[in-house]
Amino acid sequence: MPSTLSDAFKGHPVHHHHKHPDFTSLQELPDSYAWTQLDENSTAVCEGVPVIDLHDPNALQLIGHACKTWGVFQIINHGISTSLLEKIESTSRSLFSLPIQQKLKASRPPDGVSGYGLARISSFFSKLMWSEGFTIAGSPLDHFCQLWPENYSQYCDVIDEYEREMKNLAGRLMWLMLGSLGITKGDIKWAGPKGELKDTCSALQLNYYPACPDPDRAMGLAAHTDSTLLTILYQNTTSGLQVLKEGTGWVTVPPISGGLVVNVGDLLHIISNGAYPSVLHRAVVNRTKNRLSIACLYGPPSNVQISPLPKLVGPSHPPLYRPITWSEYLGNKAKHFNKALSSVRVCTPLNDLNSIVEVV
Numbered sequence: 001m002p003s004t005l006s007d008a009f010k011g012h013p014v015h016h017h018h019k020h021p022d023f024t025s026l027q028e029l030p031d032s033y034a035w036t037q038l039d040e041n042s043t044a045v046c047e048g049v050p051v052i053d054l055h056d057p058n059a060l061q062l063i064g065h066a067c068k069t070w071g072v073f074q075i076i077n078h079g080i081s082t083s084l085l086e087k088i089e090s091t092s093r094s095l096f097s098l099p100i101q102q103k104l105k106a107s108r109p110p111d112g113v114s115g116y117g118l119a120r121i122s123s124f125f126s127k128l129m130w131s132e133g134f135t136i137a138g139s140p141l142d143h144f145c146q147l148w149p150e151n152y153s154q155y156c157d158v159i160d161e162y163e164r165e166m167k168n169l170a171g172r173l174m175w176l177m178l179g180s181l182g183i184t185k186g187d188i189k190w191a192g193p194k195g196e197l198k199d200t201c202s203a204l205q206l207n208y209y210p211a212c213p214d215p216d217r218a219m220g221l222a223a224h225t226d227s228t229l230l231t232i233l234y235q236n237t238t239s240g241l242q243v244l245k246e247g248t249g250w251v252t253v254p255p256i257s258g259g260l261v262v263n264v265g266d267l268l269h270i271i272s273n274g275a276y277p278s279v280l281h282r283a284v285v286n287r288t289k290n291r292l293s294i295a296c297l298y299g300p301p302s303n304v305q306i307s308p309l310p311k312l313v314g315p316s317h318p319p320l321y322r323p324i325t326w327s328e329y330l331g332n333k334a335k336h337f338n339k340a341l342s343s344v345r346v347c348t349p350l351n352d353l354n355s356i357v358e359v360v
């Protein structure tokens with residue numbers, strides 16, 4: 001991730017007032033981690049998040065439908081090898097199993113992006129989340145030298161390979177997601193002359209959710225949408241990811257062998273002029289099993305203007321959002337959190353599409 005993107009956070013330092021806990025020493029849920037009852041909104045699930053085989057000849061249509069109706073789907077036959085998924089899982093596990101003092105040597109600075117620490121969104125909540133995180137934006141070398149002074153290079157190699165493969169997959173997915181709206185490579189100038197997406201940015205977020213003595217009152221990661229074009233999430237065999245489905249409630253996204261979860265992010269929502277909702281999601285925790293997830297956060301070059309695509313705008317579909325760069329949007333998110341998207345909204349279509357209400 002270029003430094004310009006990291007700069008987005010410089011003006012919004014996060015000072016956590018709690019020191020990072022050693023979860024292994026907690027036998028009971030401390031009051032500082034006790035959220036109010038989580039399950040009041042959960043509903044029995046009749047239909048699940050779509051699972052799409054990328055080799056399916058109808059993949060484009062299936063992806064379009066999933067993006068419109070869910071803002072999230074799972075993929076199989078995506079081309080990422082099982083051995084690479086095993087390597088990234090084992091690297092993440094090694095990282096989180098280090099003694100807390102060792103992990104703290106690679107802490108994320110208050111005004112930075114990369115490193116070990118509490119979720120950045122923690123500052124918006126009075127209660128703590130039952131998780132640890134490690135963000136990798138750019139080279140992991142400096143932090144990994146702190147974590148594993150003897151053998152950091154083997155871990156750096158896994159991260160580099162995973163990030164490279166994920167970036168390719170994310171580019172493929174982006175064209176499929178936009179392709180289902182009739183968008184072609186020539187419609188997006190920042191994608192390059194052949195749509196090769198050379199200057200796009202990505203970061204990895206490793207999450208660890210230890211087994212929790214009181215999972216019904218704890219929260220692994222609070223509900224949020226991603227500030228990305230799209231996010232690709234690998235989860236181990238312990239479930240915990242939930243997405244909010246309008247009219248249904250919180251729906252668990254079950255881990256499937258070799259599967260990856262794809263979320264529509266806020267920037268794709270903007271580009272699609274609201275056609276694709278960015279999905280609100282959260283992670284819950286488990287009484288007996290720990291859980292790992294690895295999110296690849298994918299976005300455009302940090303300083304290009306992102307706005308509803310002209311092909312998706314017309315007299316009855318005016319642009320719903322003003323142009324904004326990813327860098328500026330991250331600053332907005334750091335300030336407004338889940339209200340960031342509405343802070344760049346310029347008008348709201350009413351049921352009658354001919355009547356438009358200006359909101360800014």
Ligand SMILES: O=C(O)CCC(=O)C(=O)O
Nearest residue numbers: 205207240241283293295
């Ligand atoms: O752990 C999960 O399933 C969700 C992770 C997530 O939402 C994130 O890293 O932003």
